[in-house]
Amino acid sequence: xEELLYIQNVTKTFGxxxxxDHVNFSVNKKEFVCLLGPSGCGKTTxxxxxxxxxxxxxxxxxxxxxxxxxxxxxSKRNFGIVFQSYALFPNLTAYHNIAYGLKNKKLxxxxxxEKVREALSLVHLExxxxxxxxxxxxxxxxxxxxxxxxxxxxxxxxxxxxLSALDAKxxxxxxxxxxxxxxxxxxxxxxxxxDQEEALTMADKIVVMNNAKMEQIGTPQExxxxxxxxxxxxxxxxxxxxxxxxxxxAIRPEHIHIMDTQTKxxxxxxxxxxxxxxxxxxxxxxxxxxxxxxxxxxxxVDVPASIVxxxxxxxxxxxxxxxxxxxxxxxx
Amino acid sequence: MLTEETVLKPSEVTVQNTIxxxxxxxxxxxxxxxxxxxxxxxxxxxxxxxxxxxxQLFLEALKDKNGEYVGFVNFVNYFKxxxxxxxxxxxxxxSILTGVISVVLAFFYAYALARTQIRWKGLFKYVAxxxxxxxTMMHGIALIYLFGNKGAITxxxxxxxxxIFGSTMGIDIHLYGPVGIxxxxxxxxxxxxxxxxxxxxxxxxxxxxxxxxxxGSGKMKKFFTVTIPSIKYGLVSAFFVAFILSFTDFGAPKVxxxxxxxxxxxxxxxxxxxxxxxxxxxxxxxxxxxxLVAFFADRMMQRKQSTSFSSKSVSxxxxxxxxxxxxxxxxxxxxxxxxxxxxxAIIAASLVKxxxxxxxxTLEHLTFKNVAGNGLEPYFNSLYVSFITAILGTIIxxxxxxxxxxxxxxxxxRQLSYxxxxxxxxxxxxxxxxxxxxxFNKPVFEVPFIxxxxxxxxxxxxxxxxxxxxxxxxHFYSVNLITATTALxxxxxxxxxxxxxxxxxxxxxxxNVTVPMSxxxxxxxxxxxxxxxxxxxxxxxxxxxxDTKLASISIVxxxxxxxxxxxxxxxxxxxxxxxxxxxxxxxxxxxxxNRAQAWQQR
Numbered sequence: 066x067e068e069l070l071y072i073q074n075v076t077k078t079f080g081x082x083x084x085x086d087h088v089n090f091s092v093n094k095k096e097f098v099c100l101l102g103p104s105g106c107g108k109t110t111x112x113x114x115x116x117x118x119x120x121x122x123x124x125x126x127x128x129x130x131x132x133x134x135x136x137x138x139x140s141k142r143n144f145g146i147v148f149q150s151y152a153l154f155p156n157l158t159a160y161h162n163i164a165y166g167l168k169n170k171k172l173x174x175x176x177x178x179e180k181v182r183e184a185l186s187l188v189h190l191e192x193x194x195x196x197x198x199x200x201x202x203x204x205x206x207x208x209x210x211x212x213x214x215x216x217x218x219x220x221x222x223x224x225x226x227x228l229s230a231l232d233a234k235x236x237x238x239x240x241x242x243x244x245x246x247x248x249x250x251x252x253x254x255x256x257x258x259x260d261q262e263e264a265l266t267m268a269d270k271i272v273v274m275n276n277a278k279m280e281q282i283g284t285p286q287e288x289x290x291x292x293x294x295x296x297x298x299x300x301x302x303x304x305x306x307x308x309x310x311x312x313x314x315a316i317r318p319e320h321i322h323i324m325d326t327q328t329k330x331x332x333x334x335x336x337x338x339x340x341x342x343x344x345x346x347x348x349x350x351x352x353x354x355x356x357x358x359x360x361x362x363x364x365x366v367d368v369p370a371s372i373v374x375x376x377x378x379x380x381x382x383x384x385x386x387x388x389x390x391x392x393x394x395x396x397x
Numbered sequence: 398m399l400t401e402e403t404v405l406k407p408s409e410v411t412v413q414n415t416i417x418x419x420x421x422x423x424x425x426x427x428x429x430x431x432x433x434x435x436x437x438x439x440x441x442x443x444x445x446x447x448x449x450x451x452x453q454l455f456l457e458a459l460k461d462k463n464g465e466y467v468g469f470v471n472f473v474n475y476f477k478x479x480x481x482x483x484x485x486x487x488x489x490x491x492s493i494l495t496g497v498i499s500v501v502l503a504f505f506y507a508y509a510l511a512r513t514q515i516r517w518k519g520l521f522k523y524v525a526x527x528x529x530x531x532x533t534m535m536h537g538i539a540l541i542y543l544f545g546n547k548g549a550i551t552x553x554x555x556x557x558x559x560x561i562f563g564s565t566m567g568i569d570i571h572l573y574g575p576v577g578i579x580x581x582x583x584x585x586x587x588x589x590x591x592x593x594x595x596x597x598x599x600x601x602x603x604x605x606x607x608x609x610x611x612x613g614s615g616k617m618k619k620f621f622t623v624t625i626p627s628i629k630y631g632l633v634s635a636f637f638v639a640f641i642l643s644f645t646d647f648g649a650p651k652v653x654x655x656x657x658x659x660x661x662x663x664x665x666x667x668x669x670x671x672x673x674x675x676x677x678x679x680x681x682x683x684x685x686x687x688x689l690v691a692f693f694a695d696r697m698m699q700r701k702q703s704t705s706f707s708s709k710s711v712s713x714x715x716x717x718x719x720x721x722x723x724x725x726x727x728x729x730x731x732x733x734x735x736x737x738x739x740x741x742a743i744i745a746a747s748l749v750k751x752x753x754x755x756x757x758x759t760l761e762h763l764t765f766k767n768v769a770g771n772g773l774e775p776y777f778n779s780l781y782v783s784f785i786t787a788i789l790g791t792i793i794x795x796x797x798x799x800x801x802x803x804x805x806x807x808x809x810x811r812q813l814s815y816x817x818x819x820x821x822x823x824x825x826x827x828x829x830x831x832x833x834x835x836x837f838n839k840p841v842f843e844v845p846f847i848x849x850x851x852x853x854x855x856x857x858x859x860x861x862x863x864x865x866x867x868x869x870x871x872h873f874y875s876v877n878l879i880t881a882t883t884a885l886x887x888x889x890x891x892x893x894x895x896x897x898x899x900x901x902x903x904x905x906x907x908x909n910v911t912v913p914m915s916x917x918x919x920x921x922x923x924x925x926x927x928x929x930x931x932x933x934x935x936x937x938x939x940x941x942x943x944d945t946k947l948a949s950i951s952i953v954x955x956x957x958x959x960x961x962x963x964x965x966x967x968x969x970x971x972x973x974x975x976x977x978x979x980x981x982x983x984x985x986x987x988x989x990x991n992r993a994q995a996w997q998q999r
Binding site for chain 2: 076078083086116117118120121122123124125135136137138139140141142144145146148150152154155156157165166169197199213214217
């Protein structure tokens with residue numbers, strides 16, 4: 066795969082505050098990369114540095130197809146960007162919002178019109194072209210903003226929490242739509258999000274960040290199955306942290322097996338609470354084996370509803386839990 | 398061999414632990430250069446318009462009568478001169494009293510409009526704003542016609558009551574002096590205090606009252622535990638505004654002050670009467686101090702205020718209460734009648750032949766013949782100055798606010814510019830006028846300590862309309878900058894980054910999006926500048942020449958010469974002009990404002 070963007074040693078300080086501390090990763094052509102992390106981790110600052118809207122510290126480098134673009138202003142970087150607020154111009158119609166950037170490109174009127182219509186059809190919004198942003202729904206505004214960014218045929222696309230201002234249902238629909246569009250156009254995309262589910266469902270590659278530093282890079286499967294640090298394990302999905310002989314092991318609730326019989330690897334536990342979650346139950350187990358310490362006190366385990374019924378599990382039931390070796394992640 | 402430009406695999410990049418605090422400078426294109434130059438130009442303009450004249454004023458205060466630097470001798474002399482110190486106490490007394498009375502009156506007036514179901518709310522609101530359209534001298538002149546020696550009320554309507562009731566029923570309030578000044582200042586500051594308190598009262602969260610109700614609090618208790626605390630910043634802010642306005646006002650004390658001296662009239666007397674410029678500037682600096690203190694105190698209060706009102710807040714529900722409504726209706730009616738009677742007195746004074754001896758009607762006073770003015774010329778001068786101030790000022794102020802608010806370059810320059818832009822809020826008009834004389838009238842500047850002389854490139858402005866316009870723009874700069882900044886803050890802060898990403902130069906987005914979106918605020922700034930330029934006296938009193946006399950100045954000259962009736966007539970013309978301009982503006986811009994409002998819905 067061909068590499069498009071290199072983020073090298075990117076560092077940014079605001080006075081004494083370190084917002085980014087030597088971040089390194091690369092983005093391949095046509096790849097969808099998510100910058101994921103809690104608020105204040107530096108992911109948005111990183112996006113703004115890639116866009117050229119913030120100036121990073123000396124030593125940082127951003128390479129686009131091998132060329133150093135760090136000293137270039139945003140206007141010379143050829144990217145499209147969609148902000149959380151969409152930043153649609155309220156006094157221009159959807160059509161003119163999309164045409165706005167094209168007008169500066171010395172194109173004929175006809176060529177502009179063609180490009181605008183093309184962009185509108187990409188997001189399936191030809192029918193609202195004459196409406197003002199205030200007359201569009203949140204999801205429609207978002208798609209117009211996307212169309213505006215794409216109309217200029219940028220080399221890469223930056224999305225700054227593009228879905229977080231929308232309500233849950235529209236958000237799920239747009240996730241699929243954005244990803245489809247990205248695949249269809251084959252446009253390299255970097256998206257900032259704090260929503261781990263969004264990152265897992267949309268990204269080819271996730272860059273997990275915390276406290277100005279990069280924690281882990283990998284495919285959604287890699288970061289979920291093999292979180293490199295306790296932070297990643299905890300931030301993505303739910304995880305149990307257990308202390309055993311001085312080391313910490315992490316295991317996800319759905320990976321723990323529940324049996325009514327004892328095996329050589331199983332631990333004896335007692336059910337302290339259970340939550341019905343529709344397709345499954347989440348059990349909270351007290352470990353009766355002294356060699357394990359659970360950091361939250363209780364071990365969370367997800368069990369299919371059918372098994373709960375079959376084993377007749379209720380509060381105070383005593384169960385055997387097995388922690389499969391291949392799902393255990395151990396930290397020093 | 399790896400050169401710097403060689404692309405490294407991320408895993409191969411050597412980990413550096415040290416952080417270089419320097420930032421990578423972006424290369425700048427044409428549009429960015431232009432943008433940055435404009436920011437620099439703004440700072441330069443603010444330095445020339447504010448900082449340099451102020452420095453001249455300070456230097457002047459350090460000189461003796463012969464122009465030799467003598468340090469703080471003037472200040473020492475000031476505090477040794479009993480009459481001058483007395484007028485400082487006088488000014489403090491007047492301003493504190495004005496602040497208290499104005500805030501109390503305005504509070505109940507605003508309360509009546511926001512929290513009761515009285516009739517004629519619209520009318521009461523317009524009447525409350527009426528004094529804004531008049532020069533402060535007008536309040537004084539109107540009071541003379543009502544409460545002066547030959548005033549309508551003092552003489553019991555010129556003996557009319559005596560004929561009917563057998564007694565004159567005249568009331569003499571001893572207008573000339575502190576009484577007259579305080580009444581004038583209260584009228585002058587009432588609209589401002591009312592406006593602040595109206596906003597403060599209307600954003601109170603009703604859930605607090607509901608909570609108090611469930612806890613069984615009585616009416617008095619609710620008033621003191623919910624109403625007052627939730628508007629306390631508004632109350633303090635309104636007091637500061639009223640205090641500063643009356644502390645620095647020149648018009649009212651000039652007209653009704655008689656022998657009662659205040660700082661503003663002292664400056665005028667020192668500079669114009671005794672030609673003692675050093676002492677004049679010393680008093681000017683003393684005039685800045687309380688304004689500066691109030692200014693910083695107000696800023697600090699505002700910072701604390703922020704989060705008492707949230708989007709979840711519930712608006713106030715007015716409970717039915719006929720007795721309360723009756724009481725407040727009478728209260729508002731009395732205040733409105735008070736304000737209207739001033740206008741009435743002015744109208745009467747401008748139209749009767751010789752008050753109080755010959756009440757036959759005449760238009761003679763409106764021609765301004767044979768009086769200390771120069772006919773109608775000052776009025777047309779005022780129109781010209783106000784018009785140009787409105788146009789130029791709006792452009793400069795709005796663009797200045799835009800450069801400060803909507804740019805990512807030159808943060809420190811912009812912060813400095815913002816500070817300088819807000820500074821005139823603490824500068825009384827008299828001080829600006831005085832500083833401008835010193836700065837613009839000086840043929841050569843001497844740079845201290847290095848003995849370099851620079852010819853003043855701005856000296857040609859002295860004595861022109863332009864210097865008056867410039868002084869007006871600076872005088873009203875801060876208030877309008879805040880209006881512009883508030884409007885700009887409402888716009889999405891990502892408009893500029895998005896435009897940059899699309900390679901659109903900033904000025905295009907400024908013209909295509911920012912200006913159309915902010916049009917209501919821009920027009921509001923224009924009208925504010927016009928109305929205030931028509932009425933202002935303080936900054937321009939030092940700057941006019943025989944050729945550039947303004948209407949407000951001619952009022953002062955005419956009252957000085959005893960031509961009170963033409964002075965009243967001139968005040969009336971100013972008020973009518975301002976009302977007319979406002980009404981025309983409201984009708985002409987209705988469409989624009991409606992459209993802009995539709996865009997702003999989200």
